[in-house]
Amino acid sequence: MSQIIDGKKISQEIKDELKEKVAKLKEQGTEIALAVIQVGEDPASSVYVRNKKRACEYIGIESVAYEIPETTTQDELLAIIDDCNKNPKINGILVQLPLPDHIDEDTVIKAIAPEKDVDGFHPQSVGAMTIGEPGFLPCTPAGIIQLLKRSGVEIEGKECVIIGRSNIVGKPMALLLLRENGTVTICHSRTKNLKEVAKRADILVAALGRPKFIDESYVKEGAVVIDVGIHRDANNKLCGDVDFDRVAPHTSAITPVPGGVGPMTIAMLMNNCVESAEK
Numbered sequence: 001m002s003q004i005i006d007g008k009k010i011s012q013e014i015k016d017e018l019k020e021k022v023a024k025l026k027e028q029g030t031e032i033a034l035a036v037i038q039v040g041e042d043p044a045s046s047v048y049v050r051n052k053k054r055a056c057e058y059i060g061i062e063s064v065a066y067e068i069p070e071t072t073t074q075d076e077l078l079a080i081i082d083d084c085n086k087n088p089k090i091n092g093i094l095v096q097l098p099l100p101d102h103i104d105e106d107t108v109i110k111a112i113a114p115e116k117d118v119d120g121f122h123p124q125s126v127g128a129m130t131i132g133e134p135g136f137l138p139c140t141p142a143g144i145i146q147l148l149k150r151s152g153v154e155i156e157g158k159e160c161v162i163i164g165r166s167n168i169v170g171k172p173m174a175l176l177l178l179r180e181n182g183t184v185t186i187c188h189s190r191t192k193n194l195k196e197v198a199k200r201a202d203i204l205v206a207a208l209g210r211p212k213f214i215d216e217s218y219v220k221e222g223a224v225v226i227d228v229g230i231h232r233d234a235n236n237k238l239c240g241d242v243d244f245d246r247v248a249p250h251t252s253a254i255t256p257v258p259g260g261v262g263p264m265t266i267a268m269l270m271n272n273c274v275e276s277a278e279k
């Protein structure tokens with residue numbers, strides 16, 4: 001029987017632990033605030049931003065909202081980030097991606113002070129993670145490590161195959177699994193014999209952004225499968241990169257979509273905000 005890894009439950013545990021920590025910090029006179037910057041009104045971004053604000057409220061973190069129009073120039077956005085960098089009351093800065101085409105994401109990410117980079121996207125955070133120094137970890141892959149650990153999945157010595165090499169999911173996922181002593185392979189669109197490589201995995205992370213692409217022919221019997229993808233299928237139902245119904249019976253554990261990786265991303269963002277305040 002396959003274990004369904006319950007991201008909703010595990011993320012709730014983490015949020016409850018953080019809530020307690022925040023209450024203690026408040027008793028000691030430390031307040032925590034997260035600046036949440038959204039440029040434009042992309043509906044998907046608005047949902048993410050709303051969920052992040054809700055999580056802040058639950059845990060006891062103040063969210064300082066900057067909802068600015070689509071027409072905002074890059075310089076205007078950089079000026080807001082600069083203000084937040086300098087504001088001692090702000091512990092973390094989150095710029096909701098994607099940004100409108102006229103704004104360069106890399107420039108914006110680099111403008112965030114590394115000590116407030118709670119998304120973990122700044123090159124300094126990425127470098128620190130790479131060499132194992134302290135710094136903020138990117139939320140989705142850090143959340144997956146928590147999902148595995150808190151579900152009792154051992155990583156050490158395991159064959160870990162990641163499908164996808166983006167800067168926000170695939171690459172940092174590889175580094176974090178390596179840090180946990182997994183044996184790591186990264187696949188991408190030019191990988192030859194993807195099925196054969198994927199079938200080596202004891203832990204398979206699907207982060208390729210293709211709805212229900214991974215079926216049972218990619219999965220070794222008894223593997224642990226982590227599905228990072230988020231899509232809407234033809235019936236407007238949420239689904240992942242993994243064809244859950246076909247794959248689940250062949251796994252020892254699997255994350256569903258929704259209710260798997262997604263909720264963990266926000267929980268880890270909250271974790272980074274609290275860490276920022278503790279520092």
Ligand code: NAP
Pocket residue numbers: 140163164165166167168169170187188189190191194207208209210228229230231261262263265
């Ligand atoms: P991305 O930037 O589009 O990267 C996709 C990666 O998959 C690329 O490295 C690409 O290879 C590889 N790929 C695409 N098609 C492939 C194929 N047929 N075979 C092998 N590799 C293939 O996507 P992302 O930002 O990493 O996100 C991946 C998925 O996770 C998306 O569905 C996204 O919505 C979801 N996501 C979820 C969360 C969450 O909180 N749950 C967070 C972030 C992202 P190349 O590099 O060769 O092009």
